[in-house]
Amino acid sequence: MKILKFGGKSLSNGEGIEQVVNIIAKRFFDGEPIAVVVSARGNATDELIEILDLAQSGKPYAARFDEFTAYQQEGIALSFFEEEFSTLSKLFEGVSLLGDYSEKIKDQIIAFGEILSAKYVTGILNQKGLKAKYTDARELIKTDANFGNAQPIETVSKKNVLGFFDSKEEIYIVTGFISSTLNGETTTLGRNGSNYTASLLANYLDAEEFQNFTHVDGIYTANPELVSDAKKIERLSFNEANELANFGTNILHAKTIIPLVEKNIPLRILNTFNPDSEGTLITSEQTDEGIKSLSVLNNVSLLNLEGRGLLGKTGVDARIFKVMADNAISVSIISQGSSERGIGIVVNTDKASEALIGLEKEFETDFYTRDVNRITVDDNISVISIIGQDLSTFHKPYTALIKNKIVPILFNNTTTGRNISLVIQKSDLKRALNVIHGEIFGVTKKINIAVFGHGVVGGTLISQILASAQKIEERKGIRLNLFAIANSKKLLLKKNGNTQNWKQEIAEKGVPYTIHDVVNFARENHLENLIAIDNTASKNFAENYFELIENSFDLVSSNKIANTLQYGFYKKLRKALAKNQKTYLYETNVGAGLPLIDTIKLLHLSGENITRIKGVFSGSLSFLFNHFSNEDKKFSEVLKEAISNGYTEPDPREDLCGNDVARKLLILARELDLQNEFDEIKIQNLIPEPLRDLSTPEFLINLHELDDHYNKLKISQKSGNVLRYVGELSGDLQQDKGTLEVKLVSIPESSALGQLKGSDSLFEIYTESYGERPIVIQGAGAGASVTARGVFGDILRIADKG
Incomplete structure (x- = not known):
């Protein structure tokens, strides 16, 4: 026999219930012996609690109850749930009159979510000609009287189940979540109760497999609603699944897994809305080691107990856990320094106030003696658990978090060393999950x-x-x-x-x-x-x-x-x-796409003594003087060509004034830890004074006025020399400041700077180790494409x- 369990979303009106019926029918006609466990349909449990609270507070609840009944009986005869709705109505009326209710009454009321669901599914199947049998788990699963979280009495429950499931001719539709005491009082099995019912049945009946139908394709490396790149996990071991359950994976709960482990019954997580998916299979077989998934605990709070006077005192932990035990509060994470000066514990938020009051009472004397400074509660936290993470590689996701300015409040690793939990601010949760997931699972x-x-x-x-x-x-x-x-x-x-x-x-x-x-x-x-x-x-x-x-x-x-x-x-x-x-x-700040700044940084970091840097820093001015020096053209003609090719700014004076080259030279100086300021740079402005204050259009009209000045410079050079506009950093560069100059020079055409072509830039880096043989970096020094690529x-x- 296989145990099939369907969750609330699977059983919702419309596509959900249709898919459930089709899946059950296919299994039946394929000759598979099955028992089906169902949760309450849609949001029935939450809705019943909402109506219950309205009734308790004396507020009108009839309209909300009508909405509930209309949803639950959709597609079925109005009289089908007459008895159940009548009983519910009387219970709500009683709560309204008393203005209060007990956990026992609450269990009676919310049990109807599963009762209605199982009867509904049974009725639909019978309408379609399938032999389905409504099964009230209260007749089978017997528990103690701990209403709201009852514990099964195994011997009695197992005997009842084995005596009941005697036919393979019928489809048993079993209410999940609900049970009863030996006296017949309705109880519920607490969180993940319907899964627990299915798990118990699988155990008692030695089922072949427990198939848990949900609204997702299986268990993922993270919640797909929070991490779009999450991947489905094909296989897990029970140990790994138990860890996921302990650290917040909603599909599972530790108590669901234990009965399956006892009998080595495989658990398969499937998707009601994608029946062709093979889901995630969980067995006793160990899988490869490594990180399996990221789990999240929400609705948790961090309690911090701080006190300098706790230094060296023993028994503080015992006192804290006594408070937790006395108030039935479960602690999911504890973190502390070896000195016990600060202790943080994570508890469910609905228990945080109770925990705080208990701790304040326990440590009341310590406040007076100032051994304890304060006890605080932070509700705005979440816990991310990395299942399978060990400390040897934890630096990778941790570094990724820090890089994204997500600083964990605290972290904790299990004794196995293979699970690490991080407490973070709730506002950082989604971003933190995506950062860690991307770092760990090698996704894009x-x-x-x-x-x-x-x-x-x-x-x-x-x-x-x-x-x-x-x-x-x-x-x-x-x-x-x-x-x-x-x-x-x-x-x-x-x-x-x-x-x-x-x-x-x-x-x-x-x-x-x-x-x-x-x-x-x-x-x-x-x-x-x-x-x-x-x-x-x-x-x-x-x-x-x-x-x-x-x-x-x-x-x-x-x-x-x-x-x-x-x-x-x-x-x-x-x-x-x-x-x-x-x-x-900012590599493109100097030399466009050339690896200049990075080279200087590495040389300086390695301890190399850079003694001088000299070069043609501007691709625009490189183009200008390379062509002017080697061609029989007027200066204004070459400048117009540079403008039309886009090598200069719209107003070329921004290039000709030398400020751009000066800025680049200053950037290199500061990479060497020099403290020079811009106004300390000696800059030769290439624009004659009469042209400096003209408007841009006026300047462009009068470019010819540059020709006489630059022609004289060109013909007055030594034979074989060319003009180059250079920046030079010199002086004792081990001091706080160097000498920075930007100037037009005449140099031999045979030199490295003299051989420049086109709009190339060239930089000579002189160092103590290399002596008079500089490191030379040369290449395209201008152009939008080159700069953008850099x-x-x-x-x-x-x-x-x-």
């Missing part, structure tokens, strides 16, 4: 990206991300989710990511915003692994970095402003990054590292 890691600034570089970056996202996910297991795109005025937010239509959508649907809106959106949607991209050229936007960092964003920037503001700001930003354990990458690279470095 989701990186949530906010891009600020979608000009030439920003727009190119967005296109690159959208075009490459699928390949990156396939190759690296990293899913790039572009949840926010913003310009200086409008913001476009999409939880599941923006698409190729983003330009049109931000124009039509974009809304005014502040940085708080992006932060709040990420928090409200539990987005993890956050990266903010600054592709603006805004000084004001750099002020937002602190709020982003404090709200779990890593930073990537092509904007040089933040790294070239006052040294105090520079250090404050680094301090914030360190405090919040966040990453800030920003993209920084994004992937953070994603891969995390």
Whole structure:
């Protein structure tokens, strides 16, 4: 015989009850001997309790009762439940008159959920010509008189069951959850009671298998409603299932498993609404070691007992657990320091106040002597248990949590060393589950990206991300989710990511915003692994970095402003990054996509003494002087060509003034821990003074006025020399400050700098170890595509590292 059990959602009106009938009918016609255990249909138990409470408080309950009866008898004759509804009506009337009820009366009332359900299913099956027999478990399962959570009397219950199930010709439809005392008083079996009924029947009848039909395909690596990437677990051992039950998996309860373990009866979790799924099979066979699932305990509270005077005192734990035992309060987690100066225990929230009162009474004298400072309760917590996790690899999910600024309040591991529980703030639950799940189970890691600034570089970056996202996910297991795109005025937010239509959508649907809106959106949607991209050229936007960092964003920037503001700001930003354990990458600040900053960081970190850095920092000015030096063209002609190719800013004076090169040079200086300020840089402005204050249109009209000046410079050079606009960092770089210069120089064409072509940048890094033979880094130093690709690279470095 197989025991089939159907839950409340499976038995709900409509598709649910139809599927249940079809499953039962198929098993019967296939010749399988079965017994069916049913829960109350829909939300019947909760509804009965709601009506009971209305009656107790003297409030009108008739309308609610009518709704209940209408649902329960849908599709069946009105007179079918006449006796049950009449009894219920009298019970509610009695409670209303008394204004109170006992646990005994409550059990009598809520038992009708299962009674109605079993009779309903039996009636429907009989209507369809199937031989079904209504079976009241109160006649079979006998218990003690602990109403609300009765314990079965095994010898009597087993004898009753074996004597009753004597025919294979009928389908037994058994009420779950309910039972009775030896005197015939109705009792209930407590939490997971219907599963417990089915488990007891399976044990007594030596069933072939217990099949538990739910509304999901089986047991998952996490709750699919909270973790979209959760995977179904094909097989579990009873030990693993018991651990899952102990730590909050709703499908199971430890007491359900024990009767099955005793007889080695397999348990299969199946989906009523997907009968073709094979579900999750739970047997006595051990599975491969490793992490199986993440379970969650909600509706729990953390009690903290703190006291300096407890140092060295023995027996504190005993006193705490005595309070818990005296009040019948179960403790799921306890955590403490070896000194006993702080002890935290996790209990069910509905018992938290009782526990607090008990502890305050027990430690009353200790308050007066100041051995105990305070006892507090925190209801805003959840517990995540990692089933199968041992401490040797726990650093991985823990580090992932910290990276996402989720700091566990406490954690606890079992004596087996293979289960770890984390107590976290309830508001962090969904995000924490997704972070841990992604780290442990090797599913695609989701990186949530906010891009600020979608000009030439920003727009190119967005296109690159959208075009490459699928390949990156396939190759690296990293899913790039572009949840926010913003310009200086409008913001476009999409939880599941923006698409190729983003330009049109931000124009039509974009809304005014502040940085708080992006932060709040990420928090409200539990987005993890956050990266903010600054592709603006805004000084004001750099002020937002602190709020982003404090709200779990890593930073990537092509904007040089933040790294070239006052040294105090520079250090404050680094301090914030360190405090919040966040990453800030800005490789494109100098050299576009070239690996310059990273190389200098590594050299400096390794203790290498960098003595000088010199180079052509600007791809725009590289193009300008490479062509002007080697071609028979006027300076204004080459400049116009650079403008038309997009190598310069719309107003080329922003490049020609030298400030951009100076900022890049300052960034490198600060990577060497130098404390220089921008105004200490000696900058040669390439724009003659008369042209500096003109409007942009006026300047562009008068470009020819540059020709005479630069032609004189060109012809006055030594033979074989070329003009290059360079930045140079020199001096004693072991001191607090170095010498920074940005200037136009004439150098031999045969030198490394002199041989530059196109818009390439070139950097020479001189070190103590390498002497006069510098490390040379050369490549494309300008262009939106190159810069965007460099920003993209920084994004992937953070994603891969995390």
